[in-house]
Amino acid sequence: MSLPIVIIGAGLSGLYASTLLNRAGHRSVLVEARPRAGGRILSHVEAEHAQRLDLGPTWFWPGMNPRMQALVDALGLAHYPQHTQGAMTLEAPDGKVLHRPVTWEQSPPSHRLVGGMQSLTDALQARLGDQTHLMLNTTLLSMKLRPNGVELALQDGGGRWTQLATQVIVTIPPRLMAQDIALTPAWPSETLADMTATPTWMAGQAKFVAAYARPFWREQGQSGSAVSHRGPLSEVHDASDATGAHAALFGFVGATPDYRRGIGVDELRRLSVLQLTRLFGEAAATPLWTQVQDWAWEPHTAAQQDQRPLAYHPAYRDPEVPEAWRKSVWLAGTERSALFGGYLEGALEAAEAAVEGVLQNLSSTFSPRPQQPLA
């Protein structure tokens, strides 16, 4: 039997790489350490209120993200522009609150997916079918180059075993790869240092969401967009659904990971609701439900270095795979995209490039197979 193509990580990049291989008529094994697919994409479901709010990424930019736009369309997913109409709210360090009649605009406008960003990874996962063998709760520990492929050491609840792969696409963030995966023969120390120096985008962040019975801030002429120099939320936006019937606000927590861990989740929720009340009035004091997601302490997203806040969007680039490993191991994941590094679009771009490499490699040994439609 021929050896499988193995993809490590079932975030957007891994799910899309697997989808593209399926389209080209190739099976794959998709290995994921978490008990769920999606990686940094996660939408919290509150069944009682039939609501799903994003705890990871929210926005894509149709005018700027051609792959995201094409994929969302191919999967038949609906999207709508971020609500920005109304006054912008500003909070000074002393807690003074101003409502400015300027509309907060993203240019080009950002869009949200109906059902949250997880609708995208759910749809990709649902369409994998039996062409992809998805292994959840399975962690890659090491990779060894063998004459006939790559030997992977994997671990799940039942123990540790090895799997030989013909080619491997690794989509896990560069820092985690350098830190967690033993490589034989070892990769040059400069390459590993370069990977360790590459921040995992948004890995040090935390998000707070609060659902409300009504979008009362809209009724008060406010957009729900706020910038605060006091905190704990540094930036707040309207997170309601397309109709506004399921009302919600979300905020990026500006306080550092250490501070967040020090005060604990319950205190962070309490302080965040207090802040929303300062910003938008008494109606904000009684959310239907709230949720906090702190990515900085998620071992399959953040390395220790990611627990320091990032002050800028890093310039990402595709690191060189050492000569001996080329044609056996391909690197994907958003941090490998030079143009859209960090963004959802980058996760797709990097997956496309890796799959192209795998297919070119295969075409030198196999005859090409007919392409399957995506959806």
Ligand SMILES: Cc1cc2nc3c(=O)[nH]c(=O)nc-3n(C[C@H](O)[C@H](O)[C@H](O)COP(=O)(O)OP(=O)(O)OC[C@H]3O[C@@H](n4cnc5c(N)ncnc54)[C@H](O)[C@@H]3O)c2cc1C
């Ligand atoms: C709070 C937040 C807000 C964001 N907002 C936006 C936004 O609005 N718009 C936007 O474009 N982008 C945004 N992003 C970035 C976006 O989430 C990422 O670009 C994208 O999800 C990355 O996908 P990926 O597949 O490359 O990586 P990941 O989603 O990190 O996937 C990597 C996968 O590898 C798995 N893994 C790790 N180690 C191992 C191992 N040893 N063995 C097996 N599996 C392993 C992980 O569990 C994970 O599933 C945001 C991110 C966060 C955290």
